Amino acid sequence: MPPTTVSHPGLSHGETHRSIAVPKGGPFWRRLGAYMGPGFLVAVGYMDPGNWATDIAGGSAFGYTLLSVVLLSNLMAIVLQALSARLGIAAGLDLAQACRAYCSRPVSFALWVLAEIAIIACDLAEVLGTAIALKLLFGIDLVWGVMLTALDVFLILALQRYGFRKLEAFIVALLLIIAGCFAFELFHAAPDMGAVMAGLVPTSGIVTDPAKLYLAIGILGATVMPHNLYLHSSIVQTRAFEDKREAVTLATIDSTVALGLAFFINAAILVVAAATFHTAGRTDVAEIDEAYRLLSPMMGVGAASVVFAVALLASGQNSTVTGTLAGQIVMEGFLNLRLPLWARRMVTRLIAIVPAVFVVAATGDTGATKLLVLSQVVLSLQLPFAVVPLVAFTARRSIMGEFASAMWLRVLAWTITAVIIALNVTLLWGMI
Known part of the structure; x- marks a missing residue:
């Protein structure tokens, strides 16, 4: 990807760039606290309504088998998000700006189109989930x-008025609600912990069975989301840091802790579906609304279904906020074009609403869930086009300086990229 001559990009997320103070001294926990937040905004995308559809379908159909896919996807996400934060802090560019600055114009334009498709697919999941x-x-x-x-x-416009830190607090509050809801569900589902631990170990059947592979790639697409790589590289720049090395370390801790919470929630959705539906022989439960209807009677807990729906609503609203921010960052970074936030949101949402209304009106609830799963597969297919530039840029000393990826990190990152591409090629071959 040869560099092209471009004007210097504007500040990433300009209105909040370096707006959050970072303590220069004091205890470690206080400095870490100043960096905690962006990772949780990113983690939202790892537990959006699209995850629910794929995790429920995977848990009910195959029990705990696909739990290993959730774990591996999360571990891959931790590495990729760490690279994304490193790019934003060390290079002072978000991923979209880096693509515009260091790729040829045709390549940059193609990457922008693919990024927009990914954001629309993500927004489609949020629309349907909500x-x-x-x-x-x-x-x-x-x-x-x-x-x-x-x-x-x-809602987005109202939150933006109170500053980025308040927006982060709102997101974290909703995440805690979702986590609390699933802690409740897990307690009452009483899963077989031996089977859960066994499910964390990958098996060859996941790749050789087309039905498992389709859901596995859907889980991958729902977990490692392309727009989050653009988002994270931008919002880490909201901190007014001076020491880049400390900023990289603390931002990595932030995203790793947040993605640990995302893993708990994704795993909980699949485990609840496996413990409640699969063990009772209901391997056909794939729709969110069907899971809602069956949870209370099959679990024997009257509040189970309502708690499940509350968590879903919180998940949809959370994803709405971060999807909007990612869309804004992608458009500004690739095109150097700023739109009012409400205009950007309406454009993205209307593009998602049209197919959703059409499918729901024509096919009802079943079509809605199938569209949810399909949206996650589309996201997975877009993923390499965000991951490859990210891994390539963060390995280049000319962009990253002393923060260029070490050899071991490059090998790990390219291995993850190869796995993602191989799974996508396998899926496409199967579909053909």
Whole structure:
């Protein structure tokens, strides 16, 4: 990817760039606290409604088998998000800006188009997930629920007015609600812990069985999300750091802890589905609304279904916030074009709403869940086009200086990239 001559890119996420103070001394925990936040915004994308559809389908159909895919996806995500944070801190560029600065114009344009497709696929999952939650909790028709999701742009605008730190606090609060809901579900599902531990070990059947492979790649697409790589490399620059080395270390701790929480939630969704549905012989449960209806009677806990739907609604709203930020970063970074946040949100959401309304109106709830899973497979197919530039840029000393990836990290990152590409090629071959 030869460099091209471009004007110096603007500040990433300009209105909040270096807006959050970082203590220059004092105890370690206080300095770490100043960096905690961006990782949790990124972690939201790892537990959005798209994850729910793939995890429920995987747990009910194959028990704990695909738990190893959730674990491996999460470990890959930890490495890739650490590289993303390193790029933003060391190079002072988000991934979109780096692509614009160091790729030829045709390549940069193609990467922008693919990034936008990924954001639309992600937004489609958020639209459908939120609409399903509204139906389950309040009985709102699915088509009307899809259209109501257009109004959440006002939630984003309201949050933005109070500063980036408040936005982070809102996200963390919703994450804690989701985690609490699934701790409740896990306690009452009472899974076989021996089987859970065995499920964390990969088996060859995941690759050789087309049905398992399709869901495994869906889980990968739902876990390692392309837009999060763009998002993270930008929002780490909200900290007014002076010591880059400390900033890289603390930002990596932030994202690793946050993704640990994401793993707990994703694993919990699959484990609850496996313990409740698969062990009872209900291997056909794939729809979120079907899981909602069956949880309470099969678990024997009246509140189980409501708690499940509350967590889904919180997940959809959380994903809405971070999806908007990622869309803004991608458009500004690739095109050097700034749109008002409400305009960017409405454009992305309307593009997602049109296919969602069409599919839901034509096929009902079953079509909605299939579209959710398909959106995650689309995300997985887009993933290499974000990962390859990220790994390549962070390995280049001319961009990263002393923070260029060490040899062991380069080998690990390229191995992860090869696994992602190999899984995608396998999926495409199977579909053909």
